[in-house]
Amino acid sequence: MNYITRAVILTAGLALAACTNPDRFDNGNVTDLNSANSGAGSIAGSASDPTSSLYFQQSVGDRVLFAVDQSTLSDEAKQVLTAQGAWLANNSDYNAIIEGHADEQGTREYNIALGNKRANAVREFLISRGMSGNRLKVVSYGKERPIEVCSVEACYAKNRRAVTVLTAGLSG
Amino acid sequence: MKQTLTLLAALLALVTLSAPISAQSGPLRIEITEGVIEPLPYAVPDFIPTGSAANEYSGNIARVIADDLSGTGLFREIGREAFISQITSFSSPVQFADWKAINAQALITGSVDVQSNGQLVVQFRVYDVFAGQELGDGLQFVGTTAGWRRMAHKVADAVYSRITGEGGYFDSRVVYVAETGPKDAKLKRLAIMDYDGANAQYLTDSSSIVLAPRFSPNGDRVLYTSYESGFPRIYVLDVASVGRRELASPEGEMSFAPRFSPDGQTVVFSLSNGGNTDLYTMNVGGGGANRLTSAPSIETAPSYSPDGSRIVFESDRSGNQQLYVMSANGGESQRISSGQGRYGTPVWSPRGDLIAFTKQNNGRFHIGVMRVDGSEERLLTASFLDEGPTWAPNGRVIMFTRETQGAGGQANLHSVDISGRNLKMVRTEGAASDPAWSPLQK
Amino acid sequence: MSTGHYISGIGHVGLIGWLLLGGVFDRVPEPFEVSEVSVISGEAFDAMMARSDAPQTATEVASPAPPPAPEVSPEVSAAADSPPEAAQPEVAEVSEPDPVPDTSQMTPPVQAEVEDTPPVMEQPSEQVVALVPEISVRPQPRPVDRVAPEPVAAPEPDVKVDDVVREAAKPQEPAAEPVPEQVETAPEEATTEIVTEAAEKPSSAPTKSMRPKTRPPALSATAAADKPADTPATKPAEKPASSGTKDAVADALAEALGGTSEPASAPSGPPMTGSEKEAMRVAVSACWNVGSLSTDALKTTVIVAVGMSENGMPEASSIRLLSSSGGDDGAARQAFEAAKRAIIRCAKSGYALPRDKYSHWREIEMTFNPEKMRIK
Numbered sequence: 002m003n004y005i006t007r008a009v010i011l012t013a014g015l016a017l018a019a020c021t022n023p024d025r026f027d028n029g030n031v032t033d034l035n036s037a038n039s040g041a042g043s044i045a046g047s048a049s050d051p052t053s054s055l056y057f058q059q060s061v062g063d064r065v066l067f068a069v070d071q072s073t074l075s076d077e078a079k080q081v082l083t084a085q086g087a088w089l090a091n092n093s094d095y096n097a098i099i100e101g102h103a104d105e106q107g108t109r110e111y112n113i114a115l116g117n118k119r120a121n122a123v124r125e126f127l128i129s130r131g132m133s134g135n136r137l138k139v140v141s142y143g144k145e146r147p148i149e150v151c152s153v154e155a156c157y158a159k160n161r162r163a164v165t166v167l168t169a170g171l172s173g
Numbered sequence: 174m175k176q177t178l179t180l181l182a183a184l185l186a187l188v189t190l191s192a193p194i195s196a197q198s199g200p201l202r203i204e205i206t207e208g209v210i211e212p213l214p215y216a217v218p219d220f221i222p223t224g225s226a227a228n229e230y231s232g233n234i235a236r237v238i239a240d241d242l243s244g245t246g247l248f249r250e251i252g253r254e255a256f257i258s259q260i261t262s263f264s265s266p267v268q269f270a271d272w273k274a275i276n277a278q279a280l281i282t283g284s285v286d287v288q289s290n291g292q293l294v295v296q297f298r299v300y301d302v303f304a305g306q307e308l309g310d311g312l313q314f315v316g317t318t319a320g321w322r323r324m325a326h327k328v329a330d331a332v333y334s335r336i337t338g339e340g341g342y343f344d345s346r347v348v349y350v351a352e353t354g355p356k357d358a359k360l361k362r363l364a365i366m367d368y369d370g371a372n373a374q375y376l377t378d379s380s381s382i383v384l385a386p387r388f389s390p391n392g393d394r395v396l397y398t399s400y401e402s403g404f405p406r407i408y409v410l411d412v413a414s415v416g417r418r419e420l421a422s423p424e425g426e427m428s429f430a431p432r433f434s435p436d437g438q439t440v441v442f443s444l445s446n447g448g449n450t451d452l453y454t455m456n457v458g459g460g461g462a463n464r465l466t467s468a469p470s471i472e473t474a475p476s477y478s479p480d481g482s483r484i485v486f487e488s489d490r491s492g493n494q495q496l497y498v499m500s501a502n503g504g505e506s507q508r509i510s511s512g513q514g515r516y517g518t519p520v521w522s523p524r525g526d527l528i529a530f531t532k533q534n535n536g537r538f539h540i541g542v543m544r545v546d547g548s549e550e551r552l553l554t555a556s557f558l559d560e561g562p563t564w565a566p567n568g569r570v571i572m573f574t575r576e577t578q579g580a581g582g583q584a585n586l587h588s589v590d591i592s593g594r595n596l597k598m599v600r601t602e603g604a605a606s607d608p609a610w611s612p613l614q615k
Numbered sequence: 616m617s618t619g620h621y622i623s624g625i626g627h628v629g630l631i632g633w634l635l636l637g638g639v640f641d642r643v644p645e646p647f648e649v650s651e652v653s654v655i656s657g658e659a660f661d662a663m664m665a666r667s668d669a670p671q672t673a674t675e676v677a678s679p680a681p682p683p684a685p686e687v688s689p690e691v692s693a694a695a696d697s698p699p700e701a702a703q704p705e706v707a708e709v710s711e712p713d714p715v716p717d718t719s720q721m722t723p724p725v726q727a728e729v730e731d732t733p734p735v736m737e738q739p740s741e742q743v744v745a746l747v748p749e750i751s752v753r754p755q756p757r758p759v760d761r762v763a764p765e766p767v768a769a770p771e772p773d774v775k776v777d778d779v780v781r782e783a784a785k786p787q788e789p790a791a792e793p794v795p796e797q798v799e800t801a802p803e804e805a806t807t808e809i810v811t812e813a814a815e816k817p818s819s820a821p822t823k824s825m826r827p828k829t830r831p832p833a834l835s836a837t838a839a840a841d842k843p844a845d846t847p848a849t850k851p852a853e854k855p856a857s858s859g860t861k862d863a864v865a866d867a868l869a870e871a872l873g874g875t876s877e878p879a880s881a882p883s884g885p886p887m888t889g890s891e892k893e894a895m896r897v898a899v900s901a902c903w904n905v906g907s908l909s910t911d912a913l914k915t916t917v918i919v920a921v922g923m924s925e926n927g928m929p930e931a932s933s934i935r936l937l938s939s940s941g942g943d944d945g946a947a948r949q950a951f952e953a954a955k956r957a958i959i960r961c962a963k964s965g966y967a968l969p970r971d972k973y974s975h976w977r978e979i980e981m982t983f984n985p986e987k988m989r990i991k
Contacts, residue, residue: 121448593811
């Protein structure tokens, strides 16, 4: 799987010939000295740029969802996380902080603890896929940051999530 | 019918004739087992001002007292327009017949005086009208004019105690989280107010999420959780100076749900570590954290008993959230919740006799109380989302957060008597959540 | 022929004729109407009578009294206690205070409380008064500030609240003597138990068919059939008699079994009947307000002694605490004060105790036991 992804990235990189991050060590062919080395993505850093965080969010998928009161990863979640792990492996200038969330059907403290459990489940999975633990941090927001507020199951389901948020890495 | 009567007469005759003739004439004995539960009607005429400087307080003080008493649901004020005679002097005798006629069972009279040094002196007496006598001694309070509300609350507390026998709770404050904005972009800041909503002021700004503040046992400090570092961490705030500092906890970990021990020296809290959340204690001044539980399940929301010997907390070790009690030093815990549903946010009553909690069952939230051993569980409220109870200083009233459903919903503070009566909203300037009640102020 | 012959002939003919034809003139014996007589309980009879009476309010006003208790015969359908069992020496018939739910949740008919004030139709949805059991939802007591043994309908908005029902004095033409202005009053509305928000809605499926009750059954033992306080005159005379019979039997048994009622030979008149003691008990109960008692005081039972004067007024200075149990001194004091207030407040112009039995009630010991009031 890893190889296929690499091949795709390689091809895409060649195809686009856009400014790339000179620090990407798996693609030595394309360099652009004018590229800005901003951690948040490159100048043409649209979602079609595989190294941009937007790409990470939209194409790779930056979140996984959970069942009520659960912190176990579904198969679908595992697929997404595997993709995340691969992307992060290829973009080692990024670190990540995994945010755990819960829906509003619970008490405040317990939901913080539950969000923590979910975020941690994601972290452990990524580590099991080869990620280095010190690139991944975990935080829980409990039910404090819902993204959907309609107070029915359709909205609750979207709030029970763990989101992998990219942060600037220290490693170059 | 006629036959029955005849039979009866015969029976009676037979029986009384053969009954021993005893000259017993003891008192008539009657047992009363049923009564009424109704608000006690009372009257509180304006306090008599001595001097013009006291005029502005005479009506206001009486108003605060009346709002306190009537607000408990246990008292009903008899309005001014019904008074037959007026109180014109604090020391002249009371015409009880006039107050009996309007069915006032309690009468509160008082005087207020502004002294030359600017101090406010408030005196009061409370009378049991139908017994025709004073109920306890009159009292006098002295304080600053700025503190007139507190003195009115103290009068109300004294009246309340004399009549009900309970401790009072009106001279107290509530720290809470003031909320603004829609549910998916809430701004939260700490605020403090008198229990009745007056004198509200902010303690933090709204730059980061703050949660669940809790008072110290003497009401001078507040523990709370804040995300200002990017992670939930515990802070101690001094109420008088509004200064705060972080309670040191291991870097990288999340700590939250703090509570003071009854001696104000120790803080018990939850620490999340690698996906597991357990209970820890540490000294409020700093130092290492001492682990109390080490189960792989979530343990959180701890609360000390008033004597400091035990801690009640919630844990999902059985599969879903339930309440457990253990010694304050950790160790074995006993489960006390036994009904259907999930139990959380336990809080020990200051009287030590009850534990308040949040219960979720069938999609509804309830605030409830149970005895310390888990028996006699009673639910006091039911709604879409009620949580986070806190006890009044006399252990008789509970305040909690109620949030309404949907995108337009918002959170507000409500209070309810432990009998389940008198459920009402506590008025705050905007939305509010996570209340914590201070002890009675001295 | 001689006159004798004529007379004899007429006589004979007459006799024979009457024998033959006399039967024709007899009236046909009327069809023997055998009506089915079945014994119905007192309150079913009540229900029957009240149904026909429902539109009218009670026309005769007895002297003002605390909210009149409904008249119910001792056998309450739900509790099914048999009268003989209730014949304990001190306590008159006590039916279970918490009977099967359908009886405890009745709201009373207007007619039970309001005597001359206009009928108050407060909650049509809860008025089961004259409705035949088509209702599927059981009415729940409304959350109301006042909890009393008998529910009281809310008075009209401009009617002041008082214990006693009075009608507003109508302005009169210049009368010989000025009539004291009397304001219309009615007892404050009350319900029978504390209704909290957490109380679940009753299931809509009826598990028992509703009997068209118009009076709430006695939740506290207000089963006195012949209370001296008041008897709505619309009740037919047989009703008191029929329940009176049962009462009388019970009383007789009670007295026969001894107990504290004085035997007939006491010098000052016959002993207090159960229903007279019941009346006193009900009267004091109506003023015993435990709503503002602390939880500790609600655990405390106090025994209070009071000396009575002959006109039925308690001597306030004689009210003293004899003993208490279940609470500390502070709680006992609160409980005592509430008891004292109850005795004094409901005395009004004197308790309705029979003067000729004065020696039996010049000293009264009342036990105030709040056990049932603790969490209603």
